[in-house]
Amino acid sequence: MTTSVLKRPSAAEARPRRRGPGVRGRDGIAGWLFTAPVLIILGLFLVLPILMAAWVSVSSWNGLGSPFQDTVKFVGGDNYAALLAKPGLAQTDFGTSLRNNGWYVLLVVPIQTAVSLFLAILVNQRVLAARSAFRTAFYFPSVTSSVAITVIFLFLFSASGTVNAIVQWLGGSGVGWFADTRGVVQQALGAFGVHAPSGSGFLGLTWFDWISGPSPAMLVFVVMAIFTTSGTFMLIYLAALQQIARDIEEATIMDGANAWQRFRYVTLPMLRPTTFTVMTLGLIGTWQIFDQIYVGSKGGPAKTTLTPAFLSYSQSFINNAWGRGAAIAFILFAIIVVFTLVQRVLLAERGSARKAPRRRPGGRRAHG
Amino acid sequence: MADDPRPAARRRRPLRGGTIGTYALLTALALVYVFPFVVSLANSFKTDEDAANHPVSLVPQTFTTAAYQQLFQTDLPLWLGNTVVVTVLVTGGRVLFDSMAGYALSRLAFRGRNAVYAGLVAVMAVPGVVLLIPKFLVIKEFGMYDTYAGMIIPMLADAAGVFIMRNFFESVSPSIEEAAKIDGAGVFRRFWSVVLPMSRSAIITLFILSFQASWNELPQMIISTQSPSLFTLTKGTAQLASGALSAGSQFPVKLAAATLMTIPVAVLFFVFQRRIMNTTAGATKE
Numbered sequence: 001m002t003t004s005v006l007k008r009p010s011a012a013e014a015r016p017r018r019r020g021p022g023v024r025g026r027d028g029i030a031g032w033l034f035t036a037p038v039l040i041i042l043g044l045f046l047v048l049p050i051l052m053a054a055w056v057s058v059s060s061w062n063g064l065g066s067p068f069q070d071t072v073k074f075v076g077g078d079n080y081a082a083l084l085a086k087p088g089l090a091q092t093d094f095g096t097s098l099r100n101n102g103w104y105v106l107l108v109v110p111i112q113t114a115v116s117l118f119l120a121i122l123v124n125q126r127v128l129a130a131r132s133a134f135r136t137a138f139y140f141p142s143v144t145s146s147v148a149i150t151v152i153f154l155f156l157f158s159a160s161g162t163v164n165a166i167v168q169w170l171g172g173s174g175v176g177w178f179a180d181t182r183g184v185v186q187q188a189l190g191a192f193g194v195h196a197p198s199g200s201g202f203l204g205l206t207w208f209d210w211i212s213g214p215s216p217a218m219l220v221f222v223v224m225a226i227f228t229t230s231g232t233f234m235l236i237y238l239a240a241l242q243q244i245a246r247d248i249e250e251a252t253i254m255d256g257a258n259a260w261q262r263f264r265y266v267t268l269p270m271l272r273p274t275t276f277t278v279m280t281l282g283l284i285g286t287w288q289i290f291d292q293i294y295v296g297s298k299g300g301p302a303k304t305t306l307t308p309a310f311l312s313y314s315q316s317f318i319n320n321a322w323g324r325g326a327a328i329a330f331i332l333f334a335i336i337v338v339f340t341l342v343q344r345v346l347l348a349e350r351g352s353a354r355k356a357p358r359r360r361p362g363g364r365r366a367h368g
Numbered sequence: 369m370a371d372d373p374r375p376a377a378r379r380r381r382p383l384r385g386g387t388i389g390t391y392a393l394l395t396a397l398a399l400v401y402v403f404p405f406v407v408s409l410a411n412s413f414k415t416d417e418d419a420a421n422h423p424v425s426l427v428p429q430t431f432t433t434a435a436y437q438q439l440f441q442t443d444l445p446l447w448l449g450n451t452v453v454v455t456v457l458v459t460g461g462r463v464l465f466d467s468m469a470g471y472a473l474s475r476l477a478f479r480g481r482n483a484v485y486a487g488l489v490a491v492m493a494v495p496g497v498v499l500l501i502p503k504f505l506v507i508k509e510f511g512m513y514d515t516y517a518g519m520i521i522p523m524l525a526d527a528a529g530v531f532i533m534r535n536f537f538e539s540v541s542p543s544i545e546e547a548a549k550i551d552g553a554g555v556f557r558r559f560w561s562v563v564l565p566m567s568r569s570a571i572i573t574l575f576i577l578s579f580q581a582s583w584n585e586l587p588q589m590i591i592s593t594q595s596p597s598l599f600t601l602t603k604g605t606a607q608l609a610s611g612a613l614s615a616g617s618q619f620p621v622k623l624a625a626a627t628l629m630t631i632p633v634a635v636l637f638f639v640f641q642r643r644i645m646n647t648t649a650g651a652t653k654e
Binding site: 027028029030031032034035037038039041042044045046047048049050052053066067116119122123125132133134136137138139140143144145146147148150151152153154155156158160164165166167169193227233241247284287288290291294295296298309312313316317322325326329330332333368 | 387390393394397398401402404405407408411419420421422423424464465466468469471472473476477478479480481484486488491494495496497498499500501502503504505506507509510521522524525527530555556559580583584586590591599602605606608609610619622623625626627630631633634637640641642644648
């Protein structure tokens, strides 16, 4: 988790800050000196790059020389149009990457949220001994390198790999995880005799292409994402569960509520803010899948694991279409922002409609 | 866990069937989570044929360290060296720079502090993957492409680390520093001799996060280098996985590389287990 922030009771918040007029001058210089290294590094390698990329995304730069030399021309919105409006390979590739990543987000975010909540509730049982051992097991994949995990999954899901061996041992037939290019919805429809109709569509893909589902290879990445992130989110849920006053739960036991009702009507509503956090972080993370694709499939087979992040990289570094690559990065940025905002609005509305009971600060101490 | 206010309640409850069911379920799930690592370790000691023919077996038919020997005779020592250089410098830089900035944001009243704070929040909101191409452009423009400087300098500070340190300083009383101030110690002196030694717990947290982030970093290495002499463990292993060698076989070598690169993070994880998990658990305030 890169966005982690230590949780501490911030007692200093309330304390009046010393602001002697004599101190201020020296503090002023020291303050800027102390923040200078961080500001310079982030300014040069975060803010400046965004500005440069904004220029490149509206330029004709092909990777040779500097993007600021005279031969590089301003092309306006051409790079964006090639992706969004103009039929062609660039648009089809971009549409395909959105389709692939969209299915990935759709599957990973709800499942990993549910799995991490489930794990947290199991591990949170008070009667349980050895729960730190379980926590460790579930969390360990989260601290491991994405490269190592991808390599391991490539083996597990290879044609003669562990998963296929287990499937065959159970009587099934092996799946060509990284060979089959048909989406799973398409495969299911195919079993009922429905085949790809041609017709109109969106971003260079027919509507059937959009709904044809993730390929088996993409499903492997879905499983991998759940495996590597559920531990992190489990910990976030665990922290929240431990803050929920147990007395409230015990009061509902006396009211005769069973375990499921207690979970459904007391615990779950109280976890709403945490669920929002977990889903938002999940959404932001899943739209950015890159490492796994770079190591595992390079977008194949037949572009079924192409994602916008990887497409942005390959358009730039491999095809030298830097303007287009930069444009993809900006569109991806916009997608992440829009999805986060939409989710915020949706969850906020549902929250106010049901009036979830909220934990009062210090409530546990007061009751305990 | 440790903060259970009433440990007596634990003993009051008898062991019921439900509890045994929970144990069984948890154990099964834990095995699923551990299984891939065990499979990886076991298969790294197999021959290519053995790994291809018996992918489930956790016991090699003929135990061999050939995969590890092959790795150590080729590029692995180089990759390891590069990764160590990057990790040491990036971790050191982040611990120093992030704690300095965090301290300033919490304790030093300077003009523009709110703007700096807002700027860092904004920077943290930018998704990392979006910056791949932009970062390459700047690194190239500065003439740092394909150098250690290009690999390391862009990672020397991170906004999240600054917030960790800032929140830590907000949570501790400034009284000791103020005593030092009355004694006439300047702000730099106070920071070095009083503040940093006092902040051990937060610095360890920052150290763990920075170590893990830089050891596992892949995209930054992809966009800042191309020569094989600058490959890190992540980039080297990635190349191994998708390069010419990856024609379906050679899995023991790749799994051995995956296992080796996991070890240092695993050690760090088990040593600082409790602290890591508490840090992440507190990652988000509602």
